[in-house]
Amino acid sequence: MVEHAPDRAPGTRPVETLPKAHLHLHFTGSMRPSTLLDLAERHGVRLPTALRSSQMVSLSPDARGWFRFQRLYDAARSCVRTAEDMQRIVLEAAADDAAEGSRWLELQVDPTSYAVHVGGITPALEIVLDAARTASAVTGTQVAVVVAASRIRHPLDARALARLAARYAGEGPGTVVGFGLSNDERRGSTADFAPAFALARRAGLASLPHSGELLGPEHVRETLRTLAPDRLGHGVRSGEDPELLAALVEAEVALEVCPASNVALGVYPDLADVPLERLVAAGARVALGADDPLLFGPRLAAQYRSAREDHGFDDERLAGLARSSIAASRAPEEVKRQLLAEVDDWLRAPVRSSTTTGP
Template structure:
């Protein structure tokens, strides 16, 4: 007897703009703009890569090919609206969509217009779907740290509270590239503006990289951070500091960090006291969206409905949603848990957390 994970109210804190795209939308945009896609992007098959340089290179090549199909402001608005609709269908009530405006600036007149297109689209999508959409501006490790400072200043100018504003600043791309400490200045700018600091760390690299990120960037959350548990001392530090982990199980498996979903140390992290917010990362490339991550928690890690509700509440607490919104969503999770359970397709019950 279980409840549908799609109806569980939750926040979604780790979803990339291009990676949120529907496969059907990608194919339409490629045809419209006369772009030939790699065969892998034309199928619904989830990619599986090794975590080495060749594996990441293939992932980045596919991601870049998809991003090249986004050529107009209308394309950008469509992606935001569809991401909101897809999240709303899976119970996400608050979405922090991560975008690097640099990637689309050439098509819309600069990084400021690019961000403004996304922010207006977030406001429109919020009104249409009921899922509140905020934005995390993300710099890239493969660009110069001064570029990150420029983006941090842009994010700071659009910082706010609630849907249609910038609520966070991130650092994405291959963790093995760039010197983490060199991006500290950008995060100082973001922090001074009241933005959440949410760099990627602890997926391709282990706890030593997490420790470096904690020391130099002083994050509020870690994008992934799933490998923190490989060093109990580092995980204890993460837990003590209240730093949330944006764990994306399907991404971890697809990139070869873990061999399968049961191997992702989700229960170990939660049992150690970590705040875990499940995310889908790049469903365009990896396949499953947000609800599937909760389904995996149930089927692969033995979380019962109370445990799933705890994960949902953790995602809400770790978000930058306004306090009133958090209170409303926590109450909605309680209502979900109080609702009648139904017989699941698998006919099993999980283990209480």
């Protein structure tokens, strides 16, 4: 969909070459628009106009806006019918991330959504994990998986997914590294999902629920009390409560901030209103993410460009965001050390004007 051009101000380093980790990207939402159109044609699916155009989706922050988002997401997901489709999505997501400097990707997937086509939730997850190992070997971006339950399904379904995720738990590419909870924050009771998260934690998986985007600080507090998160998917509205934000900082709970989706969902009117500066100034560990670029448009590098253009982050502070993403990831420690050293190398590289030509 809509993507900013990779232009940059004179005297700055390109964000595409800044090594970083990508911690908030959904499986179906990672699809290239061209891939969606190809799969729809192949499987005879008639897509809504919004998915056949090149316009970024713009939604209201109420239930009606979320319903429209879910309808579009479900339409895109209905085009994913085979193991080959699933493998293609993983490989292309990793290749796109590699082109934007992402060296470690945690791709979030609910295998329930694809199980009917491939023989169950276990084969669905194994297809994604196998593709993640292949993508890690060929793209330069190491890919791990977060298994996510849905708030609109029964909590017992979440327990089944937690047990499945635990069977494939690991700490390298092609393994499950975390357990999440997605969909509309206004649906269901967060506390009802606590047993599933307890199962996942016992297996060594990170606790990675969505919270604090559509709902405010009180929902974040409930998530902290009941799910003991290591990171919050979004969490951006914790900036509305300084006491809560300080508690998140003290507990070292990272925030997966996705500016483009915040604006597309109507949480903030434009990118400059996303409270990135407030979160970082408070000491929060922030990892920028693209969420669902199929619907929201910009991919990962554009989130870093927004930090530069809309919030005035210089190269040093952009490097700080990249370091935060790496530190908050579930990458093995040796991978983290290597990537952090490469961030330092990026900062030490000579700054070239955007008008410079030649090798």
